Amino acid sequence: xxxxxxxxxxxxxxxxxxxxxxxxxxxxxxxxxxxxxxxxxxxxxxxxxxxxxxxxxxxxxxxxxxxxxxxxxxxxxxxxxxxxxxxxxxxxxxxxxxxxxxxxxxxxxxxxxxxxxxxxxxxxxxxxxxxxxxxxxxxxxxxxxxxxxxxxxxxxxxxxxxxxxxxxxxxxxxxxxxxxxxxxxxxxxxxxxxxxxxxxxxxxxxxxxxxxxxxxxxxxxxxxxxxxxxxxxxxxxxxxxxxxxxxxxxxxxxxxxxxxxxxxxxxxxxxxxxxxxxxxxxxxxxxxxxxxxxxxxxxxxxxxxxxxxxxxxxxxxxxxxxxxxxxxxxxxxxxxxxxxxxx
Amino acid sequence: xxxxxxxxxxxxxxxxxxxxxxxxxxxxxxxxxxxxxxxxxxxxxxxxxxxxxxxxxxxxxxxxxxxxxxxxxxxxxxxxxxxxxxxxxxxxxxxxxxxxxxxxxxxxxxxxxxxxxxxxxxxxxxxxxxxxxxxxxxxxxxxxxxxxxxxxxxxxxxxxxxxxxxxxxxxxxxxxxxxxxxxxxxxxxxxxxxxxxxxxxxxxxxxxxxxxxxxxxxxxxxxxxxxxxxxxxxxxxxxxxxxxxxxxxxxxxxxxxxxxxxxxxxxxxxxxxxxxxxxxxxxxxxxxxxxxxxxxxxxxxxxxxxxxxxxxxxxxxxxxxxxxxxxxxxxxxxxxxxxxxxx
Numbered sequence: 001x002x003x004x005x006x007x008x009x010x011x012x013x014x015x016x017x018x019x020x021x022x023x024x025x026x027x028x029x030x031x032x033x034x035x036x037x038x039x040x041x042x043x044x045x046x047x048x049x050x051x052x053x054x055x056x057x058x059x060x061x062x063x064x065x066x067x068x069x070x071x072x073x074x075x076x077x078x079x080x081x082x083x084x085x086x087x088x089x090x091x092x093x094x095x096x097x098x099x100x101x102x103x104x105x106x107x108x109x110x111x112x113x114x115x116x117x118x119x120x121x122x123x124x125x126x127x128x129x130x131x132x133x134x135x136x137x138x139x140x141x142x143x144x145x146x147x148x149x150x151x152x153x154x155x156x157x158x159x160x161x162x163x164x165x166x167x168x169x170x171x172x173x174x175x176x177x178x179x180x181x182x183x184x185x186x187x188x189x190x191x192x193x194x195x196x197x198x199x200x201x202x203x204x205x206x207x208x209x210x211x212x213x214x215x216x217x218x219x220x221x222x223x224x225x226x227x228x229x230x231x232x233x234x235x236x237x238x239x240x241x242x243x244x245x246x247x248x249x250x251x252x253x254x255x256x257x258x259x260x261x262x263x264x265x266x267x268x269x270x271x272x273x274x275x276x277x278x279x280x281x282x283x284x285x286x287x288x289x290x291x292x293x294x295x296x297x298x299x300x301x302x303x304x305x306x307x308x309x310x311x312x313x314x315x316x317x318x319x320x321x322x323x324x325x326x327x328x329x330x331x332x333x334x335x336x337x338x339x340x341x342x343x
Numbered sequence: 344x345x346x347x348x349x350x351x352x353x354x355x356x357x358x359x360x361x362x363x364x365x366x367x368x369x370x371x372x373x374x375x376x377x378x379x380x381x382x383x384x385x386x387x388x389x390x391x392x393x394x395x396x397x398x399x400x401x402x403x404x405x406x407x408x409x410x411x412x413x414x415x416x417x418x419x420x421x422x423x424x425x426x427x428x429x430x431x432x433x434x435x436x437x438x439x440x441x442x443x444x445x446x447x448x449x450x451x452x453x454x455x456x457x458x459x460x461x462x463x464x465x466x467x468x469x470x471x472x473x474x475x476x477x478x479x480x481x482x483x484x485x486x487x488x489x490x491x492x493x494x495x496x497x498x499x500x501x502x503x504x505x506x507x508x509x510x511x512x513x514x515x516x517x518x519x520x521x522x523x524x525x526x527x528x529x530x531x532x533x534x535x536x537x538x539x540x541x542x543x544x545x546x547x548x549x550x551x552x553x554x555x556x557x558x559x560x561x562x563x564x565x566x567x568x569x570x571x572x573x574x575x576x577x578x579x580x581x582x583x584x585x586x587x588x589x590x591x592x593x594x595x596x597x598x599x600x601x602x603x604x605x606x607x608x609x610x611x612x613x614x615x616x617x618x619x620x621x622x623x624x625x626x627x628x629x630x631x632x633x634x635x636x637x638x639x640x641x642x643x644x645x646x647x648x649x650x651x652x653x654x655x656x657x658x659x660x661x662x663x664x665x666x667x668x669x670x671x672x673x674x675x676x677x678x679x680x681x682x683x684x685x686x
Contacts, residue, residue, distance in 0.1 A: 292605050
């Protein structure tokens with residue numbers, strides 16, 4: 001049975017979690033009746049407040065590490081918060097480490113294993129091409145969550161992976177744009193030498209064009225550049241300006257992240273053109289901003305909440321001997337909003 | 344002398360940092376001439392590549408902890424990345440911990456001090472009202488970076504603080520809107536019981552109105568609610584819809600974060616109105632999105648890069664005995680963009 005959380009108590013009481021927190025912590029700013037109702041509910045459901053001091057006693061320092069490539073990406077920020085909640089529910093503590101693009105995540109992981117009594121590791125984002133020999137040194141279970149590539153030659157029984165099928169989702173969006181009547185579809189892709197999610201999404205784009213009998217135009221494939229932060233708004237903005245300045249004809253842009261799609265929209269607006277009347281723009285990820293941008297953004301929504309929760313659940317199942325390593329593929333969802341239109 | 348970093352090498356060579364990284368790591372995807380130029384530059388300036396394995400040997404586990412309230416806020420994400428870079432330059436490792444709103448950050452810090460050999464702590468964001476007695480238990484230097492309140496009764500020689508003057512900056516924006524001809528200015532404020540940065544910015548708003556002889560209209564002061572995530576786009580959206588539905592007259596909205604300003608703009612657009620023609624909207628923080636949103640957002644830009652760098656520098660100066668504790672106030676900058684107009 002899942003343990004009840006502060007969020008469950010809040011939902012049952014129809015109040016915010018901070019109100020529950022105020023009740024627990026004897027905060028003066030709470031209506032006494034509300035407080036009584038909350039405390040009764042807590043007693044009824046046997047909820048144990050989860051503050052860090054109490055945690056400390058229970059965890060005995062048991063710890064799960066989450067290693068993130070790209071901590072400033074809002075897509076990962078959501079995942080981190082969900083993983084932290086799930087790990088806390090299991091009475092483990094979580095340590096987050098940001099891995100820089102030029103750092104070797106397995107070296108970072110090996111260092112952490114030495115420093116702390118780690119039970120397991122979740123690698124979040126980025127890509128992964130390490131030798132089995134090196135990965136064996138970790139000696140604790142690890143999970144690849146929304147990571148691009150499988151470890152080089154590593155047997156799939158020795159690690160777990162959870163992600164969408166990036167090629168399939170890249171195909172899904174391109175196919176959608178083609179069915180909307182677009183044929184000249186530009187793509188804002190990763191660096192040319194990328195061998196990760198960016199490459200897989202681009203493959204999906206090429207495949208969809210091919211299946212519809214459209215010859216890919218290499219001038220419409222625009223790659224991120226090393227001097228601009230990957231998958232950033234700035235990157236989307238700069239690439240789209242160049243595309244507009246080039247005079248190449250196109251009617252839609254498929255940006256490989258929502259943040260790049262935001263930059264693309266801004267470049268189009270600054271050029272005196274409109275989205276979607278002059279150019280359709282589509283993103284990828286499904287971050288919160290998609291529903292608040294003007295226009296709202298058509299995107300592939302990755303089920304990041306499910307992926308994050310399932311990553312933690314699987315790790316603990318493995319630790320408890322209830323499961324072996326698994327490889328789960330999650331379906332993305334095409335969210336059609338204002339930024340794309342029929343041609 | 345500051346040690347030279349990979350970014351410096353990239354700047355000197357006029358290439359991206361990832362190109363420098365490829366040169367160092369013998370990556371095949373690099374032009375041999377570029378590689379030679381980079382390796383020569385590295386030798387000339389005595390740059391020592393900073394990968395984690397080498398770091399490990401040098402740091403002897405020396406570590407600085409950064410405790411963040413609100414890790415999903417893009418404003419803090421920038422600060423985290425800068426702090427991490429600066430801490431690495433000093434050959435220390437950094438551990439990031441997210442502190443939940445209902446957690447006691449000092450309990451979390453005490454736990455970390457036990458677990459790890461911490462040299463110092465940076466508290467990032469949130470507010471702070473702990474007793475001197477409890478804080479003394481930390482026994483290591485700590486810095487409050489962009490934190491709302493001073494520790495209760497704690498002598499200012501015993502901790503450092505670095506932030507903008509939130510009341511002054513709230514005044515600055517309100518004064519600007521009034522000088523643009525706005526008198527009926529709604530504000531999207533923190534929860535009514537907030538005693539932190541939200542309260543201080545609201546105080547600045549009230550003071551500016553008063554100085555201009557405008558009586559504050561309490562119905563135009565809209566507070567976040569506990570059941571919606573604080574300072575979120577959703578919060579700005581919901582409060583603005585209510586404001587529009589109420590029929591109250593107003594011509595401008597001052598949102599206490601950029602993310603809330605984004606939600607406000609979206610609510611206005613969905614109501615069939617325009618920003619800034621029908622309503623001016625201003626935010627606070629100066630996140631990257633302000634320059635890519637449609638319309639671009641007028642905001643108070645906090646010098647987060649300076650604050651983050653100075654926080655780390657001060658901590659290391661204190662650790663080295665080169666400085667006592669200090670209290671630094673940074674000036675915000677009013678960035679006027681498309682979302683506000685003269686009335």
